[in-house]
Amino acid sequence: MSSSSKQDLAAARGGLADSVCRLIADEIALGHFAPGTKLDELMLASRFSVSRTPVREALKQLSIMGLVDCRPNRGSVVSAVSPAKLDQMFEAIGELEASCARHAALRMTQDDQALLLELQQEGRAAMQSQDFNRYDINNLALHNMIIRCSYNQILIDLTVGLRHRVAPFRRTQFRNLERMGESFEEHTVLVDALLAHDAMAAYRQMRVHLQSARSATSRVAPAWSSTSLQTDI
Numbered sequence: 001m002s003s004s005s006k007q008d009l010a011a012a013r014g015g016l017a018d019s020v021c022r023l024i025a026d027e028i029a030l031g032h033f034a035p036g037t038k039l040d041e042l043m044l045a046s047r048f049s050v051s052r053t054p055v056r057e058a059l060k061q062l063s064i065m066g067l068v069d070c071r072p073n074r075g076s077v078v079s080a081v082s083p084a085k086l087d088q089m090f091e092a093i094g095e096l097e098a099s100c101a102r103h104a105a106l107r108m109t110q111d112d113q114a115l116l117l118e119l120q121q122e123g124r125a126a127m128q129s130q131d132f133n134r135y136d137i138n139n140l141a142l143h144n145m146i147i148r149c150s151y152n153q154i155l156i157d158l159t160v161g162l163r164h165r166v167a168p169f170r171r172t173q174f175r176n177l178e179r180m181g182e183s184f185e186e187h188t189v190l191v192d193a194l195l196a197h198d199a200m201a202a203y204r205q206m207r208v209h210l211q212s213a214r215s216a217t218s219r220v221a222p223a224w225s226s227t228s229l230q231t232d233i
Contacts, residue, residue: 016050016054017053017054017057017058017061018058018061019054020044020048020050020054020055020057020058021057021058021061021062022168023048024039024044024058024059024062024067024068025062025065025067025167025168025171026168026171026172028062028067028068028078028168029168029169029171029172029217029221030172030175030220030221031221031222033078034078035078035079035080035081035082036077036078036080037077037078038075038076038077039059039068039075039076039077039078040075041055041056041059041075044058059076062076063076065164065165065167065168066079066081066165067079067081067165067168083218083225086166086169086214086217087214089162089165089166090166090169090210090211090213090214090217092162093159093162093163093166093210094206094207094210094211095207096155096158096159096162096163097143097146097147097159097163097206097210098202098203098204098206098207098210099150099155099203100146100147100149100150100152100155100156100159100206101146101150101190101193101194101202101203101205101206102199102200102202102203103149103150103151103152103155103199104146104147104149104150104151104194104202105193105194105196105197105198105199105201105202105203106197106199107149107150107151108149108194112145112149113194113195115145116142116145116146116149116191116194116195117191117195119138119141119142119145120142120187120188120191122138123135123138123139123142123184123187124184126138126180127180127181127183127184130177130180132174132175132177132180135174135180135183136171136174139170139174139183139187140167142187143163144160146190146194146206147159147160147163169217169221170213170217172217172220172221173213173216173217173219173220175220176216176219176220179216179219179220182212182216183209183212183213183216186205186208186209186212187209189205190202190205190206190209193205
């Protein structure tokens with residue numbers, strides 16, 4: 001096999017592992033795999049119609065994300081993420097992304113603003129078509145754009161690291177079609193603040209947006225319901 005063919009095969013396997021990782025993460029975030037559940041490779045391979053190799057790679061990714069505990073010679077189990085801990089993660093990511101939004105409002109270039117508008121327009125199209133996956137991809141791109149436009153690499157690294165852990169729970173909210181519309185309207189207020197260089201409005205709106213996302217997660221996945229978050233803004 002040529003080196004290029006080997007690279008293509010590795011890329012295909014990596015893409016499959018990413019897909020399986022996302023599917024398992026969805027099951028965990030939706031509460032279908034409760035904390036403490038043993039994740040048997042054969043069971044998962046059969047459930048998702050794949051071999052054990054991408055399942056094994058997916059479990060490694062989920063371990064890095066903090067969703068799964070991989071124990072040598074004892075298999076993998078769903079991590080004990082409590083609603084209280086999830087509250088804390090959403091509260092923390094809300095503060096970090098709000099800080100990114102505040103800096104972005106002051107530091108975005110005209111090219112950045114043009115791209116932000118394009119992403120917002122794509123979000124509108126995804127919302128109107130009620131396409132869950134398309135809107136989720138756009139939502140991730142828009143938030144990543146705002147994070148990047150803070151132009152503070154330390155803040156970016158911290159925010160992206162925590163966002164990676166919270167992402168599966170944030171993704172579940174868009175299974176509620178009404179939430180897609182709410183999210184888009186929240187994005188609209190946020191984008192307007194960014195374009196107006198209104199740093200404080202961008203900060204406040206991002207915090208509100210992340211708190212709304214946490215509440216929406218509870219509605220879609222009651223296993224993670226909690227009422228401890230405060231909106232002290």
